[in-house]
Amino acid sequence: MKALTTLHPSQEQASFVGFVSGYLSPDSLCAIFESENSQELFRIAITDSGIIRVYWVNGDDVYAILQQEAGYPRTSWVPLQLSVTAFGWEITREEIRITVNHQGSFQIHTPSGNFELDSFLRQHHSLRCRLSSPASESLFGLGEKVGPLNKKGRFWTQWTTDVAPHEDETDPLYQAIPFALLGQSSEFRGIFLANSARSYVDATDTENLWFGVDDGPLSLYLIPGPQISQVVARYSALTGRMPLMPTFALGFQQSRYSYMTQNEVVEIAKQFRHWHLPLDVIYLDIDYMDGYRIFTFDPVRFSDPKDMISTLDKLGISLVTIVDPGVKYDENYAVYQEGHAHDHFISYLNGQEFLSRVWPGLCAFPDFAKSQTRQWWGQWNARWVALGIKGIWNDMNEPAWWGYTENERACHPDEEVGIVHRTSSGKELPHYLVHNLYALLEAQATFEGLRHASSLRPFILSRSGFSGIQRYAAVWTGDNTSSWEHLALSIPMCLNLGLSGVPMVGPDIGGFLDNASPELFARWIQMGVFFPFARAHTAINTVRHEPWAFGEDVLRIARRYIQYRYRLLPYWYTLMYQAHIDGAPMMRPLCWYDPSDKARNIDDQFFVGEDFLVAPILREGATRRHVVLPPGLWYDIWNRQWLEGPKEIEVEASLEQLPLFIRQGAIIPLAPRILSTQYWRDTSPWPASLWVLPGHGRFDLYVDDGRTTAYQDGSFSLIQFSVHTTEDSLSVSWQWIRREFYRDIMNQPVILRIGPISGTIHHVSLNNNVVPSSRIHHAILSIPITLTSDGKVDVIFSRSNHH
Structure with missing residues (x-):
């Protein structure tokens, strides 16, 4: 494959698209455009949510094939009207109007955003087109990319790649998410290039964006806004939204490549408790395994994993283990034996099993395009977590492989020619069209295996993925570096992942490669606890990166901020629910x-x-x-x-x-001071207190059991809190919107803290009963309330200054 640096047509010969006929399909759900020889070239359709799909036919649509094989929800299309005009055709649906001319240019007008597409070009198997985008329009999204938040001015490639270290110019990275979010002034719009081949967005042209694919159809979903939240909601509805993860996923998490023995793991856990540091998860990197064979423990260094897991559970700490897709080529190894016997591995066109080296040496790789293989893989994961392991960490799943012999370099896309996948129906798909989907399909296999085996919510962390990875996994930004540059870089990287439909995201706190200084680690952990996914991780041969390793001052800072993270868990949990409902990122840029x-x-x-x-x-x-x-x-x-x-x-x-x-007007639910999410699960009020800042605001608190999938059957509660403030009064009210999930602990008092109130408080009432003035301290009003029913607090005061 040729490495591209531009999609502009000036440097290469490319053929233009033109139409001679256009008509509606028999069901009127799409408009079809043909060439002179009656070859179908384009289809245009509109979803029931107002998304326009422009589809240039070109061979197999592997993304659609595997979506259907994997059981993704089908898109709902609406009937269209088509009329002939002097210049071509006009397609209408309610307030949406699309004009198409004979040269293959599209003008799309909607009440909340317009799109102008032209210069549809073909060269061999590759396709490209141009979207008008003025210089004043910012470019966001594109998944996991380096550089500033606004991606204008660069050429971007979507091809899942294992790369370390990554710097300001590195592209591509681990994730391939071909979604562009465009915004100027108060109008945002989005474009999803729904093709699993290597794809490109060329943003170097001042007034245009170019979209291109190496192979397969040019399938563009044009998503109107005008608000940024509406674009993200529509895109995430198209590709899927995150399920609720177990509450421990929001707790602080600790990892290292590698904790080498079970005694070391237990000692790390005990040190967190000794230093009164909240912690919910410890990770095991690759060295816990027997010769890097997945689904095994080293029989000497991890001789009694059940005892280790039991000890961690007593400390309120969950264990998550790494599981790479490479299965060691070993005829005496059960995972390989089963996979080989049942044809679960990727092969060449001639049927020979594909082998390449990764950590265990020569490995075979599951063919996740096949539903039987996904089911087999899910069963292995389910048996694994049945030991008491609480989650799965998928790494090396770009897929990363290093070649057949020891002295080979990492495989390049050109070296993957001849590798094929086979679907359950027997259809052969070249690897270069499945490559970007490999991690997504692996995550789906793991998720479904865990979901079918237990009522507990699966927790999966994935390094690689494609659009829709949020349906199954959290994401971290891979092998970053302990540097101030990477500290700053993690903000726009994670913001754009959130805008690309992936809410549960974060970097390795402290940096993975190299050694953090005490100052850098302190600043990183301060920031890191405000990312949705908060895990500290570091590489082999680095200095220790546990919070106490940097001295007492850094330990004190780490303790304070991790504790603050835990106080905010009810707030974080409600944000997770919002992401589950409408796709909104938990971490948001200012332009949101x-x-x-x-x-x-x-x-x-x-x-x-x-x-x-x-x-x-x-x-x-x-x-x-x-x-x-x-x-x-x-x-x-x-x-x-x-x-x-x-x-x-x-x-x-x-x-x-x-x-x-x-x-102003924020309503912040706060948890009790705890060292693990397990400790509030059955014994503490949730929340323990609510901090209400004067102003006007609302917060819908979400509550469920935090562990099981019962919420999917309606077992959850929503309490709507609101605050309203005038010149001389303030009222806080709460109302149950839904109370299908209800816990006895909610009968316990919750402290309502109102303030700071800048003025003299004259009268306070709770449900029309007077509250004594002893509840007022330093301009903060503290009142114990119960949330068993609707209620209201009224405060009368006189202002001492403007605010």
Whole structure:
């Protein structure tokens, strides 16, 4: 395959597309356009949610074939009307109008976003087209990419690749997510290139974007907005939304390549408890295995895994183990024996089993395109977690392979020629059309195996993936580096993954490669606990990266921020529910709420949900930073003062301080002080308190059992909290929206904290009963309430200043 640097047509000979006839399909669900020899060239259809699909026919649609084989939900299409015009054709559906001319240009008009597509070109098997995109329009999404938040100005490739280290110019990376989110002023729109072949987005043209694929159809889903949240919601509905993960997935997690013995693992766990550090998960990297054979423990170094797992459980810590797709070529090894006997491995066209070296040596690789293989793989994973393991970590699943002989370099796409996959119906698919889907299909196999074996929610972490990986797994950003550059880089990387439909995402806290300094680790853990997925991890031959390894000052900082992460767990859990319902990222860029030109280019700050603005320190030695405050009133938690935006400020930030601001009218549910999510599960109120900041706001608190899939059958509760503030009064009310899930612990008092109130409080009532003035301390009103029914607190006060 030729490495491309541009999709512009000037450097190569390419044929143009033209139409001579257009007509509706018999069911009127798509418009079909043909060439002179009656060859079908294009189809246009519209989904029931208003997404327009422009589809250039070109060989097998492997993505659609495997979607259907894997049982993905079918897209619902709506009937169209087609009329002939002087210049070509016009397609209409309610307020959507699409004009098509004989040269193959498309003008698409919707009430909430327009698209202009032209220059459809073919060269051999590859296809490309041009989308008009003015220079003022920002480009977001594209999954996991280096560089700034706005991706304009570069050429981007979607091809799942094992690469370490990655730097500012590295592309592609582990994930392949061909979704572009475009925005200018207050109008956003999206484009999903639904093709599993290697694909490209060329953003080097000032006024246009070029989309291209190496093979297969040019299948474009054009997603109108106009709001950024609407585009992400429609895209995530198309590719799938994350299920609720077990609550421990939101806790702090610790890993190393590798913890070498079960005694070391237990000692790490005990050290976390000794230092009063919250922790929910410890990971086992590849060295726990017997000769790197998956689904095995080393018989000497991990001689009693059940005892190790039991000890961890007593400490409130779950075990997650790495499972790579490479199955060691060993005729005495049960996993290989079964896979070989039942034809579960990838092969060449002649039927010979494909083998390549990874960590165990020569390996065979499951063919996840086949449903029988996915089921077989899921069963092995289910048996594995039956030992008490709580989750699966999928690595090396790009797939990464290093060649047949020891001195070969890593396989290049050109070296994958001749490798094929076979579907359950026997259809042969070349690997280069399945490559990008390999990790997605593996994650699906693992997820379904765990889901069918237990009522407990699966937890899977995946390094690689394609659009839709969020249906099965959390994602981390791979082998980053312990550097200030990578500390800063992780913000736009994770923001764009969130905008690409992947909400549960985070970097290796502290950096994987090289050694973190105490200052760097402190700044990273401050920031890292505000990412959806919070795991510290480091490579072999690095210094220890556990929080106590950097001295007492860093340990104290780590403890404080990890504890704050745990206090916010009810807030995080509700954000996870929101992502499950509408695809909204848990970690959001400033332009999610402020689409101005300035906000669209800010990538060193971010929101957690709607209410927290996080502005990390990203430079060595820095003790202050520039902060852009969005419109509205913001509470500076360190200086305990209200600041009014929009404006730009300089804030102090000693090593102990992460600049953090909370929106006026925020309602923040807080958990009790705990060391593990297991400890509040059955014994503590959830939440333990609610912090209400004066203003106008609403928060819908989500509650369920945190462990099982019972929520899918309606076993969950929603409580809607709201705050309304005037010049001389404030009211907080709560109302049960749904109470199918109800726990006795919710009969316990929850502390409602209101404030700071800038003024003199004269009267407070709870459900019309007077509350004594002893509940007021330092402008904070603290009232014990119960959430067994709807309720209301009213506060009467007089202002002492403007706020």
